[in-house]
Amino acid sequence: xxxxxxxxxxxxxxxxxxxxxxxxxxxxxxxxxxxxxxxxxxxxxxxxxxxxxxxxxxxxxxxxxxxxxxxxxxxxxxxxxxxxxxxxxxxxxxxxxxxxxxxxxxxxxxxxxxxxxxxxxxxxxxxxxxxxxxxxxxxxxxxxxxxxxxxxxxxxxxxxxxxxxxxxxxxxxxxxxxxxxxxxxxxxxxxxxxxxxxxxxxxxxxxxxxxxxxxxxxxxxxxxxxxxxxxxxxxxxxxxxxxxxxxxxxxxxxxxxxxxxxxxxxxxxxxxxxxxxxxxxxxxxxxxxxxxxxxxxxxxxxxxxxxxxxxxxxxxxxxxxxxxxxxxxxxxxxxxxxxxxxxxxxxxxxxxxxxxxxxxxxxxxxxxxxxxxxxxxxxxxxx
Amino acid sequence: xxxxxxxxxxxxxxxxxxxxxxxxxxxxxxxxxxxxxxxxxxxxxxxxxxxxxxxxxxxxxxxxxxxxxxxxxxxxxxxxxxxxxxxxxxxxxxxxxxxxxxxxxxxxxxxxxxxxxxxxxxxxxxxxxxxxxxxxxxxxxxxxxxxxxxxxxxxxxxxxxxxxxxxxxxxxxxxxxxxxxxxxxxxxxxxxxxxxxxxxxxxxxxxxxxxxxxxxxxxxxxxxxxxxxxxxxxxxxxxxxxxxxxxxxxxxxxxxxxxxxxxxxxxxxxxxxxxxxxxxxxxxxxxxxxxxxxxxxxxxxxxxxxxxxxxxxxxxxxxxxxxxxxxxxxxxxxxxxxxxxxxxxxxxxxxxxxxxxxxxxxxxxxxxxxxxxxxxxxxxxxx
Numbered sequence: 001x002x003x004x005x006x007x008x009x010x011x012x013x014x015x016x017x018x019x020x021x022x023x024x025x026x027x028x029x030x031x032x033x034x035x036x037x038x039x040x041x042x043x044x045x046x047x048x049x050x051x052x053x054x055x056x057x058x059x060x061x062x063x064x065x066x067x068x069x070x071x072x073x074x075x076x077x078x079x080x081x082x083x084x085x086x087x088x089x090x091x092x093x094x095x096x097x098x099x100x101x102x103x104x105x106x107x108x109x110x111x112x113x114x115x116x117x118x119x120x121x122x123x124x125x126x127x128x129x130x131x132x133x134x135x136x137x138x139x140x141x142x143x144x145x146x147x148x149x150x151x152x153x154x155x156x157x158x159x160x161x162x163x164x165x166x167x168x169x170x171x172x173x174x175x176x177x178x179x180x181x182x183x184x185x186x187x188x189x190x191x192x193x194x195x196x197x198x199x200x201x202x203x204x205x206x207x208x209x210x211x212x213x214x215x216x217x218x219x220x221x222x223x224x225x226x227x228x229x230x231x232x233x234x235x236x237x238x239x240x241x242x243x244x245x246x247x248x249x250x251x252x253x254x255x256x257x258x259x260x261x262x263x264x265x266x267x268x269x270x271x272x273x274x275x276x277x278x279x280x281x282x283x284x285x286x287x288x289x290x291x292x293x294x295x296x297x298x299x300x301x302x303x304x305x306x307x308x309x310x311x312x313x314x315x316x317x318x319x320x321x322x323x324x325x326x327x328x329x330x331x332x333x334x335x336x337x338x339x340x341x342x343x344x345x346x347x348x349x350x351x352x353x354x355x356x357x358x359x360x361x362x363x364x365x366x367x368x369x370x371x372x373x374x375x376x377x378x379x380x381x382x383x
Numbered sequence: 384x385x386x387x388x389x390x391x392x393x394x395x396x397x398x399x400x401x402x403x404x405x406x407x408x409x410x411x412x413x414x415x416x417x418x419x420x421x422x423x424x425x426x427x428x429x430x431x432x433x434x435x436x437x438x439x440x441x442x443x444x445x446x447x448x449x450x451x452x453x454x455x456x457x458x459x460x461x462x463x464x465x466x467x468x469x470x471x472x473x474x475x476x477x478x479x480x481x482x483x484x485x486x487x488x489x490x491x492x493x494x495x496x497x498x499x500x501x502x503x504x505x506x507x508x509x510x511x512x513x514x515x516x517x518x519x520x521x522x523x524x525x526x527x528x529x530x531x532x533x534x535x536x537x538x539x540x541x542x543x544x545x546x547x548x549x550x551x552x553x554x555x556x557x558x559x560x561x562x563x564x565x566x567x568x569x570x571x572x573x574x575x576x577x578x579x580x581x582x583x584x585x586x587x588x589x590x591x592x593x594x595x596x597x598x599x600x601x602x603x604x605x606x607x608x609x610x611x612x613x614x615x616x617x618x619x620x621x622x623x624x625x626x627x628x629x630x631x632x633x634x635x636x637x638x639x640x641x642x643x644x645x646x647x648x649x650x651x652x653x654x655x656x657x658x659x660x661x662x663x664x665x666x667x668x669x670x671x672x673x674x675x676x677x678x679x680x681x682x683x684x685x686x687x688x689x690x691x692x693x694x695x696x697x698x699x700x701x702x703x704x705x706x707x708x709x710x711x712x713x714x715x716x717x718x719x720x721x722x723x724x725x726x727x728x729x730x731x732x733x734x735x736x737x738x739x740x741x742x743x744x745x746x747x748x749x750x751x752x753x754x755x756x757x758x759x760x761x762x763x764x765x766x
Contacts, residue, residue: 007707008729026412029405029432031716032725032738049412051431284719293716302719306689324390333676336667336685342415346391355415 005296006032013071015058017044019343020077020272025049027288038067045343061085075295097295098249098270106270110149110177119244123265125180132173149175184256189275190238191287193250193294201300202235206275219371220275221310250291278358281339282309308364310371314355316348322382324348332378354380388679389415396454398441400427402726403460403655408432410671421450428726444468451477458678480678481632481653489653493532493560502627506648508563515556532558567639572658573621574670576633576677584683585618589658602754603658604693633674661741664722665692691747693754697738699731705765707731715761737763
């Protein structure tokens with residue numbers, strides 16, 4: 001009898017019901033993989049689309065145990081999960097990918113940095129501190145970045161400390177790491193997947209486009225505009241990280257390319273990632289399918305590029321909160337090679353990730369210019 | 384206030400819960416269109432994936448009324464629907480696309496043929512008969528095809544009559560049409576979409592590959608291997624049909640290219656179609672998204688080809704019936720540019736459509752050869 005990883009007799013559980021889970025479900029449909037999801041409210045992006053949806057708290061030991069115990073494989077779409085419950089489930093024979101020990105390491109940015117150091121993975125110099133008052137020990141290393149060891153997310157829990165005055169006004173009083181500010185040339189990202197059989201596959205390197213004028217990351221694009229030797233080095237580095245983590249699943253490795261041409265690991269995410277959304281249209285295999293393949297023990301898919309592309313996040317406008325209205329959508333979807341992905345969140349909030357848009361074009365510069373036009377024509381508001 | 388066609392405040396109803404509805408839901412997720420579906424059993428391909436699923440009979444007047452009355456737009460994924468109910472709902476202000484009068488016409492192959500004749504749309508010569516005994520009036524036109532006017536589906540309700548002996552042994556005793564056997568060179572298909580604003584868009588012509596050795600349609604491929612003048616003529620013909628039908632939605636126009644280089648309309652389907660599955664990977668806009676755009680009054684998407692491709696149906700093996708097992712799947716999904724779409728049907732039956740596979744390749748001949756290998760390595764069986 002063939003072992004089935006699809007249909008009625010196989011249950012894949014996903015902790016978290018957000019957009020990453022939603023796009024995973026969209027992909028899982030092709031393989032008839034039944035995805036069960038858990039998150040606080042059924043109004044989450046996966047709510048009505050999961051094979052079955054459980055309302056529960058992914059940070060609660062009891063909720064995670066109750067949800068996970070009858071699943072064949074458990075995965076996550078966010079790393080802030082009750083790891084103790086996952087460890088228990090793993091002991092009871094549930095396959096948990098990424099493995100709980102990897103999640104534990106990555107949940108704590110201090111442990112993560114120590115892991116890099118111990119394993120000769122290049123990363124910015126750092127110190128760990130227990131509380132705010134320890135900052136004064138490192139006055140002579142100013143300016144630097146302070147990151148909370150736990151609980152940071154989407155830019156939260158990170159602050160830039162430039163003077164000792166900032167120690168009082170801006171610093172976090174919690175176990176943290178302080179890190180040298182990297183004078184980087186570019187921010188890059190490499191997605192890498194690994195299955196139980198040890199097969200490893202990377203996606204081509206993605207680059208962040210930073211707008212000096214707007215002082216923010218404008219979009220991500222693929223392929224990155226880097227020297228082939230850097231591409232090669234980044235790829236080798238990503239493979240090195242996932243192998244040293246001995247992890248199964250998809251891992252996003254965020255890198256700094258320094259002005260000296262060095263690559264430093266900034267941080268990693270053991271799941272599908274914002275920097276891989278373009279793979280839905282731009283690569284033979286999407287990050288969502290690749291993650292599924294990895295955790296189900298299937299052969300990994302080909303990751304080569306079908307077309308260059310640019311991805312922009314569709315964020316809630318700063319001035320609106322309430323039921324979401326996508327102003328300018330019809331104009332945007334009239335354009336060739338422009339793919340809108342809404343996440344199905346009923347309400348918009350300032351800067352909330354409401355969706356993303358991928359722009360494909362044989363010429364990456366053309367894609368960038370369309371991306372800027374699209375960015376200007378669409379707006380997430382509320383009535 | 385912007386009229387919303389997404390989110391909580393808009394309900395799209397789909398009559399039928401099969402694979403066409405399933406792939407429509409997969410596409411609708413991108414635009415956050417909430418798809419409600421109705422079919423007999425929740426084990427249908429749309430069962431757990433629809434925003435909400437109603438168990439009901441699409442041929443029952445009462446069930447269709449009950450399901451449709453609170454929807455903003457109603458559509459179908461199969462044409463064998465209770466049209467009287469749709470007409471009533473339309474009167475009550477529900478938008479029904481394709482329109483009930485179009486469904487009525489297409490449900491009856493006799494009316495369909497008369498429509499072509501009346502509107503100067505080229506089609507094979509035919510006669511309508513009420514019962515079996517009328518066949519003898521057309522003895523001197525043998526051989527010909529007999530098609531039941533109503534209820535035929537997937538090759539059922541069609542028979543080939545070659546001698547008067549066949550009148551007794553093979554003919555249907557029901558209102559039918561008899562049609563001259565067309566000595567065709569190729570079978571082609573054109574998908575065409577039209578929205579409420581009268582915008583019309585065709586997809587590039589698709590060709591059926593018939594295997595003389597196997598005596599069956601082996602696969603469909605795009606672009607068709609035809610002269611540009613035939614491509615142009617087929618496209619104009621498809622536009623002509625949808626405009627004369629004054630239809631909103633997606634229409635599949637199946638054509639014969641005769642040995643004399645003439646195009647004849649074989650039949651049409653007012654919905655997404657088997658001959659358009661490759662558009663998911665091969666075209667800028669898929670047939671499923673195009674149908675949604677058409678019925679929601681959105682601008683139609685660009686239909687140009689991203690890559691040539693071949694589509695094969697994944698049929699239940701003739702010797703098995705029971706819980707589906709996809710033998711050889713892992714081998715198939717190891718190949719670059721091979722996309723498996725399973726329909727999530729729990730049980731396989733001989734020749735049941737269980738899924739499809741699209742093979743993309745810059746070289747169509749290469750795609751065809753991979754398609755043949757794939758066809759030989761995958762098998763839908765049961766334990």
